[in-house]
Amino acid sequence: MFFKKKKISLNNLYPNLKVKNNFFIEDIKPLRFAKKNDLTFFDNIKYRDEVDKTDSRVCITSEKLQKFLPKKIIKVVVKNVLFELSKILNKIYINADIDFPDKSLKKPVKSYFKNVKFGNNVLIGKKVKIGKDSIIGSNTIIEQNVKIGNNCVIGHGVIIKNSLIGNNVIIQDNCKIGQKGFGFIPIKKNNIKFPHIGKVKIEDQVEIASGCTIDRGSIDDTIIGNNTYLDNQVHVAHNVQIGSDCMIAGQVGFAGSSKIGNNVSIGGQAGISGHLKIGNNVKIGGGSGVVKDIEDNQVVMGYPAIRLKEFMKKNRKNNDHN
Amino acid sequence: MFFKKKKISLNNLYPNLKVKNNFFIEDIKPLRFAKKNDLTFFDNIKYRDEVDKTDSRVCITSEKLQKFLPKKIIKVVVKNVLFELSKILNKIYINADIDFPDKSLKKPVKSYFKNVKFGNNVLIGKKVKIGKDSIIGSNTIIEQNVKIGNNCVIGHGVIIKNSLIGNNVIIQDNCKIGQKGFGFIPIKKNNIKFPHIGKVKIEDQVEIASGCTIDRGSIDDTIIGNNTYLDNQVHVAHNVQIGSDCMIAGQVGFAGSSKIGNNVSIGGQAGISGHLKIGNNVKIGGGSGVVKDIEDNQVVMGYPAIRLKEFMKKNRKNNDHN
Amino acid sequence: MFFKKKKISLNNLYPNLKVKNNFFIEDIKPLRFAKKNDLTFFDNIKYRDEVDKTDSRVCITSEKLQKFLPKKIIKVVVKNVLFELSKILNKIYINADIDFPDKSLKKPVKSYFKNVKFGNNVLIGKKVKIGKDSIIGSNTIIEQNVKIGNNCVIGHGVIIKNSLIGNNVIIQDNCKIGQKGFGFIPIKKNNIKFPHIGKVKIEDQVEIASGCTIDRGSIDDTIIGNNTYLDNQVHVAHNVQIGSDCMIAGQVGFAGSSKIGNNVSIGGQAGISGHLKIGNNVKIGGGSGVVKDIEDNQVVMGYPAIRLKEFMKKNRKNNDHN
Numbered sequence: 001m002f003f004k005k006k007k008i009s010l011n012n013l014y015p016n017l018k019v020k021n022n023f024f025i026e027d028i029k030p031l032r033f034a035k036k037n038d039l040t041f042f043d044n045i046k047y048r049d050e051v052d053k054t055d056s057r058v059c060i061t062s063e064k065l066q067k068f069l070p071k072k073i074i075k076v077v078v079k080n081v082l083f084e085l086s087k088i089l090n091k092i093y094i095n096a097d098i099d100f101p102d103k104s105l106k107k108p109v110k111s112y113f114k115n116v117k118f119g120n121n122v123l124i125g126k127k128v129k130i131g132k133d134s135i136i137g138s139n140t141i142i143e144q145n146v147k148i149g150n151n152c153v154i155g156h157g158v159i160i161k162n163s164l165i166g167n168n169v170i171i172q173d174n175c176k177i178g179q180k181g182f183g184f185i186p187i188k189k190n191n192i193k194f195p196h197i198g199k200v201k202i203e204d205q206v207e208i209a210s211g212c213t214i215d216r217g218s219i220d221d222t223i224i225g226n227n228t229y230l231d232n233q234v235h236v237a238h239n240v241q242i243g244s245d246c247m248i249a250g251q252v253g254f255a256g257s258s259k260i261g262n263n264v265s266i267g268g269q270a271g272i273s274g275h276l277k278i279g280n281n282v283k284i285g286g287g288s289g290v291v292k293d294i295e296d297n298q299v300v301m302g303y304p305a306i307r308l309k310e311f312m313k314k315n316r317k318n319n320d321h322n
Numbered sequence: 323m324f325f326k327k328k329k330i331s332l333n334n335l336y337p338n339l340k341v342k343n344n345f346f347i348e349d350i351k352p353l354r355f356a357k358k359n360d361l362t363f364f365d366n367i368k369y370r371d372e373v374d375k376t377d378s379r380v381c382i383t384s385e386k387l388q389k390f391l392p393k394k395i396i397k398v399v400v401k402n403v404l405f406e407l408s409k410i411l412n413k414i415y416i417n418a419d420i421d422f423p424d425k426s427l428k429k430p431v432k433s434y435f436k437n438v439k440f441g442n443n444v445l446i447g448k449k450v451k452i453g454k455d456s457i458i459g460s461n462t463i464i465e466q467n468v469k470i471g472n473n474c475v476i477g478h479g480v481i482i483k484n485s486l487i488g489n490n491v492i493i494q495d496n497c498k499i500g501q502k503g504f505g506f507i508p509i510k511k512n513n514i515k516f517p518h519i520g521k522v523k524i525e526d527q528v529e530i531a532s533g534c535t536i537d538r539g540s541i542d543d544t545i546i547g548n549n550t551y552l553d554n555q556v557h558v559a560h561n562v563q564i565g566s567d568c569m570i571a572g573q574v575g576f577a578g579s580s581k582i583g584n585n586v587s588i589g590g591q592a593g594i595s596g597h598l599k600i601g602n603n604v605k606i607g608g609g610s611g612v613v614k615d616i617e618d619n620q621v622v623m624g625y626p627a628i629r630l631k632e633f634m635k636k637n638r639k640n641n642d643h644n
Numbered sequence: 645m646f647f648k649k650k651k652i653s654l655n656n657l658y659p660n661l662k663v664k665n666n667f668f669i670e671d672i673k674p675l676r677f678a679k680k681n682d683l684t685f686f687d688n689i690k691y692r693d694e695v696d697k698t699d700s701r702v703c704i705t706s707e708k709l710q711k712f713l714p715k716k717i718i719k720v721v722v723k724n725v726l727f728e729l730s731k732i733l734n735k736i737y738i739n740a741d742i743d744f745p746d747k748s749l750k751k752p753v754k755s756y757f758k759n760v761k762f763g764n765n766v767l768i769g770k771k772v773k774i775g776k777d778s779i780i781g782s783n784t785i786i787e788q789n790v791k792i793g794n795n796c797v798i799g800h801g802v803i804i805k806n807s808l809i810g811n812n813v814i815i816q817d818n819c820k821i822g823q824k825g826f827g828f829i830p831i832k833k834n835n836i837k838f839p840h841i842g843k844v845k846i847e848d849q850v851e852i853a854s855g856c857t858i859d860r861g862s863i864d865d866t867i868i869g870n871n872t873y874l875d876n877q878v879h880v881a882h883n884v885q886i887g888s889d890c891m892i893a894g895q896v897g898f899a900g901s902s903k904i905g906n907n908v909s910i911g912g913q914a915g916i917s918g919h920l921k922i923g924n925n926v927k928i929g930g931g932s933g934v935v936k937d938i939e940d941n942q943v944v945m946g947y948p949a950i951r952l953k954e955f956m957k958k959n960r961k962n963n964d965h966n
Contacts, residue, residue: 098814099797099799099814099816101763101779101781101782101800106764121443121445121765121783123764136423138427138445139479141801153422155421155481157479157801159799172498172501173481173501174481174496174818176817176855179799179854182875182894184851186891188871188889189870189871190871191871191889207506207515209502209504209535209537210535211533213855215854215876227512229513231559232498233535233555233877235875237875244511245510247508250504250535251573251575253895255912255930263510269575269591269611269913271931286593286613287593287611289913289931302625303946303947315626441746441749441767442749442750442767443765457745460767460785461785461801475743475745477743477745477803479783479785494820494823495803495823496801527833529828531823531824531826532820532857532859533857549832549834549835553826553879553881554820554826554859555897567830567835571826571899572826572897572899573879573897589899590879590917591897608917608935609933624947
């Protein structure tokens with residue numbers, strides 16, 4: 001939708017692979033979402049549960065992980081799954097590895113956006129859709145193909161690209177949403193940039209305060225669930241998926257690909273490491289550093305974050321020492 | 323001043339309340355500032371000292387807290403004080419719960435701002451006042467009714483609303499000042515946004531570095547005192563009041579309603595929890611998490627922050643363990 | 645280069661200093677870079693190794709530190725070296741203590757930038773140079789004398805001043821680069837702002853994600869080395885010098901004047917204190933607070949950061965206590 005796709009067949013991509021029925025690759029998707037004609041990948045034991053859920057017929061994986069995949073799946077075994085993915089993505093998608101500024105940006109044509117109010121100097125890319133009664137502040141930039149729902153309020157100096165935004169969403173001044181995330185293959189003198197073909201999905205009733213950055217997904221999407229509120233200067237990395245009714249205080253940071261449940265509250269400046277699963281109704285204290293999965297209904301605090309009760313006991317004990 | 327107020331009488335608001343002398347509600351104010359015709363509220367035992375200082379005749383409070391209020395004050399006892407306040411504020415004030423971008427923004431009329439220098443593409447709302455010899459950088463937005471003093475330098479891409487700014491103030495590029503804070507009543511599927519009728523007050527000689535966010539007060543004001551300096555990416559939540567001559571390093575975050583004394587220095591990335599009182603001449607080490615009040619002249623560090631001496635001892639002991 | 649310099653002789657500056665051969669002061673430089681006609685300074689024992697490397701003939705220093713300087717160097721002994729430097733810098737340089745917005749900003753003249761693509765509303769100062777095939781996003785501001793190399797992609801709403809940028813550099817939306825750092829002499833009621841005459845140097849292949857702030861050097865330069873990648877909302881203070889091939893995750897903060905080696909990776913939200921030396925190939929865990937120098941090849945974590953093994957042991961032990 002946001003990135004141009006070339007039509008390439010599996011055989012064309014992997015001439016040496018033994019494939020009975022060659023097919024055109026429809027897309028590259030995470031295991032759980034991959035359909036029959038999608039290529040998928042398995043690079044982290046954390047996603048073992050997903051191998052049986054995939055409809056994909058071809059999976060890029062490593063020597064170590066290939067045994068967990070069902071027999072019927074054709075394996076492309078490589079040393080570095082992300083490096084391989086990066087190469088394949090660059091062959092299939094154009095301009096997903098660098099955020100070239102949208103060349104189609106123009107002042108909005110008011111006849112086209114009949115029930116939308118625009119501030120001054122707004123720039124809109126081609127095929128942008130904005131629902132009725134939405135308001136766009138001054139100096140805001142909305143790049144091509146972005147969709148914004150009804151009754152949204154977008155502040156001044158906001159930059160949105162590669163994103164789908166629901167209804168009744170508030171985005172305050174100067175947020176940056178949908179840019180490429182921090183993904184690359186480290187190589188001396190010239191890293192390889194990992195293409196980001198995912199998007200940002202912001203569901204209904206969400207509020208995002210000033211100066212937040214929400215990166216789009218690399219292959220998966222980045223999602224902010226219904227009625228979740230983010231305070232100022234929050235950083236949401238690529239592929240992070242936050243559930244509904246969450247409350248994320250100022251300067252919280254999410255590393256890539258973590259999944260946050262519903263009704264989670266996170267105190268200011270807390271950090272959530274990458275590839276974690278945080279349950280529903282979890283409370284994370286301000287300044288905490290979460291480095292492990294958290295089950296539903298837990299209250300945690302500390303660096304690294306532990307159950308609040310233990311954190312209190314530990315602190316008391318430490319203070320007794322003195 | 324920044325938000326339109328409707329004239330409503332106490333009886334009109336609370337028909338069932340036994341009031342001898344009905345009156346028009348002048349404003350809604352915190353206990354210590356509330357005058358005779360203001361409505362006030364008491365929702366946190368931390369503000370117990372203020373109940374005797376108020377001139378208000380009517381106070382919204384909870385079952386538990388009502389006993390601390392003087393007899394002469396009429397109590398509106400509710401389950402959730404903030405929820406009640408939110409309802410009342412929405413009845414009295416218009417558009418204080420969502421930051422609708424200012425529709426009056428225009429290029430500055432130079433004859434009106436005779437001794438002010440403007441960069442390119444500056445946007446100014448109606449009734450903005452800017453003192454002589456002040457300079458406003460390019461792409462900066464100053465919304466209606468904001469006042470800026472003399473000899474200020476405002477950088478590029480700054481967004482200011484609902485704020486009073488003193489003389490000789492420096493605000494570097496891309497700061498966001500005066501937007502609504504992170505306040506709402508959590509409700510599944512559709513939170514209630516708490517109206518913010520306060521402002522930001524920045525006193526003389528203040529310097530604020532790039533990319534800071536300073537939210538306006540909800541009912542109280544957010545204040546940055548005389549000659550206080552903020553480094554890049556500092557986050558100041560609603561109602562925070564920082565004294566004079568303070569030094570706040572990069573990426574520090576203040577949760578709502580904390581009061582910081584004079585001559586306080588705070589190291590980079592430290593976090594100050596909400597509703598705290600930090601004394602004068604306090605030094606807070608970088609990366610600390612302050613969760614308790616701090617008396618004058620203390621030096622603290624750690625997460626949670628403790629006296630520096632104890633922090634050092636604790637670390638030594640912990641290392642001895644190894 | 646970025647700041648206008650007045651021609652002042654040493655005698656003119658220090659009439660009471662016994663100088664055999666008076667000379668015009670060429671520049672003010674750190675010890676290791678100061679040439680024959682430059683003034684230098686020595687204010688921190690950490691820079692003791694540099695006193696023998698300087699070609700400067702005159703050094704501002706303190707009573708305590710003067711003994712470490714070679715005999716042949718004329719010492720200007722003062723109570724507060726930074727205060728003295730601040731005064732001298734203000735005499736020699738104009739407008740380096742406050743970032744007055746560039747008055748020369750204009751829409752780019754396309755005939756002058758033949759092989760550069762510009763978005764809408766770009767503002768460029770006088771004598772800016774941009775290499776071929778570079779792209780500048782909309783609403784971006786590039787102040788006078790900035791140099792940008794070939795094949796760079798600068799996003800939307802970026803603000804660059806006092807900077808030299810190499811080839812193949814990516815700077816994502818809304819970064820602020822080259823502004824004055826957080827340096828001042830604290831004085832009640834009216835701090836003295838420390839002039840910043842340094843610049844930002846960004847080497848080739850660097851990628852800087854959204855919303856980062858990189859302050860220019862005070863007397864030294866701020867440097868981001870070749871092929872180093874910064875994630876969103878990173879804060880780099882004045883004089884920080886980061887080597888090549890580093891990986892700096894989101895919301896990391898560097899206090900002033902630290903030197904980071906090559907191939908260093910730093911996890912999200914970590915903080916690096918000022919004036920530190922971090923070796924090559926160092927790995928710093930997310931959320932760490934680094935307060936001491938780190939040798940090559942170390943892996944550290946914690947607050948304060950210690951070797952990862954010790955951090956793990958300490959945590960295990962602490963948990964056993966419970």
